[in-house]
Amino acid sequence: MLFDLLKALVLGIVEGVTEFLPVSSTGHLLLVERFFQLDQDNFWKTFAVMIQLGAILAILAIYFNRLWRIALGMFSDPAARRFVIGVLLAFFPAVVLGLLFGGFIKDVLFNPWVVCFSLIAGGAVLLWVDQQDLKPRYHDATGFSLPMYLGIGVAQCAAMIPGVSRSGASIVAAMLFGADKRAAAEFSFFLAIPTMVGAFVYDFYKSRADMTMDHGLVIAVGFIVSFITAIIVVKTFLDYVTRHGFVLFAWWRVIVGTLGLIALALGM
Numbered sequence: 001m002l003f004d005l006l007k008a009l010v011l012g013i014v015e016g017v018t019e020f021l022p023v024s025s026t027g028h029l030l031l032v033e034r035f036f037q038l039d040q041d042n043f044w045k046t047f048a049v050m051i052q053l054g055a056i057l058a059i060l061a062i063y064f065n066r067l068w069r070i071a072l073g074m075f076s077d078p079a080a081r082r083f084v085i086g087v088l089l090a091f092f093p094a095v096v097l098g099l100l101f102g103g104f105i106k107d108v109l110f111n112p113w114v115v116c117f118s119l120i121a122g123g124a125v126l127l128w129v130d131q132q133d134l135k136p137r138y139h140d141a142t143g144f145s146l147p148m149y150l151g152i153g154v155a156q157c158a159a160m161i162p163g164v165s166r167s168g169a170s171i172v173a174a175m176l177f178g179a180d181k182r183a184a185a186e187f188s189f190f191l192a193i194p195t196m197v198g199a200f201v202y203d204f205y206k207s208r209a210d211m212t213m214d215h216g217l218v219i220a221v222g223f224i225v226s227f228i229t230a231i232i233v234v235k236t237f238l239d240y241v242t243r244h245g246f247v248l249f250a251w252w253r254v255i256v257g258t259l260g261l262i263a264l265a266l267g268m
Contacts (some may be wrong), residue, residue: 022168038156054226090153119165119257
């Protein structure tokens with residue numbers, strides 16, 4: 001039991017640190033699960049999805065006042081209503097693709113080789129974007145155009161390949177469409193709410209038979225650690241990328257992906 005709690009602690013930290021950074025939480029969790037030899041255990045596969053709820057609640061806690069104002073103004077304020085429609089537009093492509101190809105993606109693409117190559121490729125994309133002389137036109141995540149919201153949602157679908165990064169795909173797309181770094185990052189947080197809740201509900205329903213009361217403490221530890229870690233990371237991340245960009249995260253991806261490939265080649 002003590003070792004299970006340690007694994008829950010580590011996975012909770014990994015989830016909280018990586019979920020909202022452009023480094024791929026799914027990819028990192030898959031690599032950690034392989035390290036602990038959890039990749040064939042149905043409970044731990046479901047656990048990795050369930051602790052995402054802690055990270056989602058972190059976003060709700062940080063942006064509660066802003067989201068509450070949008071919710072209250074949804075039926076009276078055209079700007080609030082347009083933002084809600086925009087989030088739904090951005091969420092829609094992932095729903096369609098997930099329903100059509102979710103089983104195939106998990107069966108074929110969820111392996112550490114794909115993760116490592118995706119981490120490296122995504123790092124290269126982040127380095128390229130960071131070097132572009134982009135001229136931002138949007139400085140508020142709630143003020144993008146509706147076609148831009150949809151385009152970000154289409155780009156986010158690339159993150160169904162583990163290692164690509166949901167936040168990374170949406171941030172890069174938003175910046176290429178004209179958002180500044182802070183607005184792009186913030187919208188990736190907002191888009192994470194319906195995306196991650198949808199994934200959580202779907203996976204929990206499919207794996208509910210693997211959940212027992214014996215797992216309660218393990219899940220609670222992972223959930224709480226994920227929540228606390230995500231709050232710290234999100235509050236730090238926005239100020240950091242505004243000043244320094246994404247170079248650190250790009251090299252993080254490249255280094256982790258390269259080390260992973262070396263480990264796999266050595267049979268580890």
